[in-house]
Amino acid sequence: MNHLRWPLFLAAALFSCQLSAQTQFINRNDLLGPDKHFSGVAIAVLDMNGDGLDDIARMDQGFYLTVAYQTAPNQSFVSSSGIDMDNGSQWGMCAGDLDNNGFPDVLTGGAYDGIKIAMANTGGTAFDLLTLTGPGTFVQGVNFADINNDGWLDAFVCHDDGASRIFGNDGAGNLVYQPLWIDLATVPASDNSGNYGSVWSDVDNDGDLDLYIAHCRQGVSSPTNPTRINQLFLNNGDGTYTQDVTNASGLRIGAQSWTADFGDIDNDGDFDCFITNHDVTSQLLENDGAGHFTDITIAAGLKDSVTGTPIQGVFRDFDNDGYVDILVAGSRSHLFHNNGDKTFSRKSGLFDNNDIESFALGDLNHDGFQDIYAGYAEIFTDPSNTPDVLWLNTGNDNHYFGLNLRGVQSNRNAVGAKVILYSELGAQVREVRAGESYGIMNSMQIHFGLGQISAIDSVLVFWPSGIVDTLKQGLALDQYLTVEEGGCVIPQVTAFSTGSTVICSGEEVTLFVTDAYKQYLWSTGDTTATITVGDEGNYSVTVTTNEGCSTASSVVRITVDPVEIPAITAIGDSVFCAGGFVELVSSAASAWQWNTGDTTQSIVITEPGSYYVTTQGLCDQFESAAIEVTVLDSPVPLTMNDTVLLQTPATLTANGGQVNWYDAPVGGNLLFTGDTFMTGPLTADMTYWASATTVYDQPNEFVGMVNHQGSTIGDPQVNGAIYFDCLTPFRLSKVKVYADIAAERKIDLLNTFGQVIQTKTVFIPSGSSVIDLGFDVPVGQNLSLETDAQENIVGLGTYGPQLYRSSQSVMYPYTIPNVVRLTSSPFGLNRYYYFFNWEIDYYEHTCTSDRVPVSAVVDTINGTSMPGWAQGLSVYPNPGNGAVTVAFGDFEGGDLNISLLDVRGARLSALHKEQAAGEGALYLDFTAVPKGMYWLELATRSGVVRRKLVLH
Known part of the structure; x- marks a missing residue:
């Protein structure tokens, strides 16, 4: 490292360290809608539609690709329709604009299942799936990079079992296999296997992209075996690459390395290196500014700090103090805070104390802080029963500065561009990358945390083409700028509305941006500075300055005639005994009108009947679904008094349910249970009290798809589920299943948070059978019934349970009113997974009557004779x-x-x-x-x- 370049380094570090705030994250899955997603290892965060906001590209069950588009800060994401990238979990994923049409394309690959590209159409509204022509590949880490620097993104694919694959862009967005571009052979020679994580970065700080590959080879114990030695390929600047075979860089490491990442830990303008290892401690190495690295793991306080099996390790500044932190994920996850003095401290109590297996990073609520989209797969890429989580950074009062770069001579995404920001914190350096660590894709936005500084001195953008743009004006803190290659700089453009963005039919709202521009192109096709709209949809405008610089505004979501159907919540059981009650509470509204005549938000019900509420929405009135209230009778027993002689027991009788006898009308002692109560010998009249207890047991009901329909063939690597809502507690007694193979399966019931709350292992024979579950199901939304994937692997050798799922005549929701509603599957509304004809067993209700008096009379006249x-x-x-x-x-x-x-x-x-x-x-x-x-x-x-x- 160059220790003399920034004499203010030490003071700035201490200043920032004192003011840095505790990093915290909050689960905001509510912004992503009700459907759960279960990723494998491969996840991506980037701007998928060119609006300057990071989006989430994720593959449910490891292969079903959808995009969740960010619309506005802390507002709900809008999800696209999906596309199957394969039928098995993918190991690697990256994204970038291959054909320079303004919309990123997505590359994925798995275990010898082909290298696929989802090509975005010209509007970015859909994808076409194609498979690259090339040799079979066990895909690991993947990247897009402009390897030959011709302005078009190429692809690099790590191969576990041999030399990695390079695919060159033909200048029209097509990728062609290019095995001769770089000699990837190990020195000494080997089968060239063990390629796991790859990263393209300017390692030696000479202005061009170099390639570093982390190597790991199972079953190879020697650290000198070439399949275990990490490889550095230095760019010669003329389209050729030279492998560092003498270890001049200090990066020829023979540990079982999984990933490598490059980031500037001390703001001296060069990239340091963090490597995750499986057999020895993960390592932090310091760059001297010319590409020579020294291991500082011990001095940094990181020796043996990474526990478990790490499979991701990335530099990012999470608390915006100006110093990049380190996030590690795998079987254990860790966040190491950069203390500003080249030492790191572990942060605890994050992510609900659950370990993240994989992730993708970006600003997912556009507040200037780095957020995490986390996956919880089983090592290495088998989706688990734990759904993904959107962890939003709660932030602090530290400043930030960000850039969205757009290449002109360089590739459109500016992949490979390097940005240096100069301030009192030093020379902070960042790069635009497409594919990092192990099979993940992080945001291509440039992000700098700035701590408590008051000003930026300058920003230099080093484009892959060789152009260098120097920015000195308009560098206000806490903003994202769009910079186009050649010096065009456009501040973030925000589209506004003149009023509410939620309107009624016939109403209109005017959309505009505040500053004046040379040209406007709205998503509607309009070219005026303002537009008036009355249709529902997402609206944005691309503006062009007098200098010819263009950028897209934020998105404004217009909602027309919002559907505001109220929901009724029962506080207590809607089935109760005479004398009881239930409180019914409506969801929030401006006014309520119950069918009882009440106009309050909640009502107390003591009588049986069907109850619903009508609320006033913005544009119309909406009526809730009715909730049925059942009041069970509690009849008093029919009794018979007794008259006896002196010193003689009385025999008292009562009929009606289970009879309990007491010595007081309220409280007192329970004397006897049964129809006939015999007292002791009596010397005076006595009164006893009897109550009757009636037990109500509702007949079982059935719900769900009755029988399997459609193809019996399902992907053995898919572990499906049924999502459902429970409105009244019940016992799930039995379900019908169809099995390919006779074997034990472990059936799991998961709550709203994806936690297993009940489980049962059952032997399921081949063919059709009914299995006993006996699960007590609590009230809740988005519950899940599924099989345990790890038990499937142990018992069947596959991730899926090899049970039939229906692909035809599926008609969600399947409902018993006020009890249960089967809503969907992990793959939407066209698949019904495994569990047919649910038998619902209702809990008994026990009602006890008031006590009635029963008299024992002593006949003293006859008794004396x-x-x-x-x-x-x-x-x-x-x-x-x-x-x-x-x-x-x-x-x-x-x-x-x-x-x-x-x-x-x-x-x-x-x-x-x-x-x-x-x-x-x-x-x-x-x-x-x-x-x-x-x-x-x-x-x-x-x-x-x-x-x-x-x-x-």
Whole structure:
């Protein structure tokens, strides 16, 4: 490094370090819409439509390419329709404007599945897919770079199993295989394999692009094996390249290196190097300004700081303090903050403490801070069950400065351009790259964090063509400028509206930009300074200055007749027992009109019925879906009092559900559960209280596609899912599946945040079968039912579960009103994955009635004349089945008349018996008597005794 170039370096570093703020990120997936995305390793962030805003190009399940377009800061992204880049997860991805039509094209590749290009049409509204002609390739890192500096982007593709591939641009946007452009052979000779991460950068600071390849070769243990030695190819400036075989650079490293990145850690105007390694510590190397590197890993505090298996490592200034930080991802993720003195400190507590596996970087809310679009694939490129996350940088009060570069003689994206910004922080240097680290693409915007400085001295732009533009005017802090090769500089252009951008039919809004320009070309085709529009859509204008410089404005989104259907949320269960209630709450609106007549945002419901609300939207009234409220009866039990003699137990009865007996009308003690309650011997009247509990069990229902339809062939590397909303808790009892292969599968239920909340491993035979799940499903949106990809790999050898999915007659949503709604799959509305004919088991509802009094009356008049032998009398079992024992403690002896009476006192049967005096027993058979309550009467010359007898 050149330590003498900037004497203010040390003071500036300390100044910035003192003022730097803690970097934080917030999950803003809400800006991307409700659909979850599951990326592999390959992700891209760049401006895909030329409006100066970074967009997200991502491949769901690793191959289904869509673009999420940024519309305005912190506003919802607009997603494009998708295109299948293949049917398996891709390993590498980069983007750039191959045909110089103003819209980037996307290159991807996987394991010997062809190198594909999605070519953007002339309007950037769609892609045409083509496959390059060339040898089979196990694609790893990929880049676009103008290798022969003819003004057209070429492609470089790392190959795991042999020499990397170069494809030259023919000047019309077509890529042609060029194996002779650079001699990529290792020294000493080998099979030239192990090419993992590649980066094109001006390593030796001589003004042209050099190539560095990080090498890793599994199964090769020696660090001197050429397949493990990183390669540096220095650009000779005449279209030829020379490999550094003597290690003059210090970059011929024999570790198992996965990636390399170049960035200026100390603002001295040259690129230092960070390398992720798998077998030894990852390394930070310092550039002396001429391309000679010294390992400063230990001094920087980074020795053994990178843990796990790193597969991405990139320099970016995340806190805008003016010094590039290092972000690492893989099996573990780390953010190392640049302290401004060539040392780094690990930042903790980021990203909800979840490890990011891969990422792409850019300014995704146009606030001047670097954001992260994170993927959570399994190492290395198998999409996991964790959805991608848009992590927006919360920022601080540090300043920034940014450039959007547009080549004229150079390639349109200015890939390979180098920019140096001079200020009291030193000489900060950045490059435009297309494809970095391991198969990812970061923003092509030039971004400088500036800490707390007050002014920029100058900015130099070194174009690939050799043109150098010096900028000294208009360099205000906290802005993005568009710079066209040759010196055209246009500040960021913002399109405005005269009023609200949400209007009703028949209304119009005027769009304009504040400054005057020579020419205007709106996306509508209009060429006036202002336009008036009344149709829904995205609007922007390309302006041209008097100097002939052109740039596109920000996008204004016009919404016409917004659909504002209210949603009702039930606070509590909408099925409840009599005496209960549920609160129904409408979504926000200017006014509410319930079908009950209420005009408040929420209402309390105690009666059964169907309830809905009408709200006033901007342009119309909207009626919600109805929510059904069910009130379950809680009938009191039917009871029977009892009258007994003194010192005799009473038998009290009640019917209706499960009967509980208490000694108080409220609270008190639970005495007994059952229809018949026998008290102890009574000496006075007593009152007891009975309640009835009724259990309601709703019959099971079914939802979802009943049977498989369409092709049985699905990609074995795709792990599909069903996304659904749960409106009322239920148990997912069973589902039907169709299997190619008999094997165990692990079924996972995921919540809104992509976390597994229930799981079950089941053996699924080949063919059709119904499997028991028994998942308790909570209320929530965007839940997911899917299989565990890692278990699939272990048990089946494939990422997917090899279960059938429907490709025909799929008609989302599948709904049980107010209970569940199956909404979509990871691949949209035309695929139904794996789980057919869901059986929904509803939870029981238990309703308990009010307590009612039941009386036990003691007959003191008759009780005083009871015969003496009654004191030792017992009748059992009672209640019983009719086989009755009558036991005497001290019978008087002689005649005993035995009668069975009904509850009204009518005599049903009679028996005369001589019973011996003293202790004894007799046995009576009433098993043929119908169930019910009866009186058993025993009479002798000294008196009559009755006992209540219950037969069941």
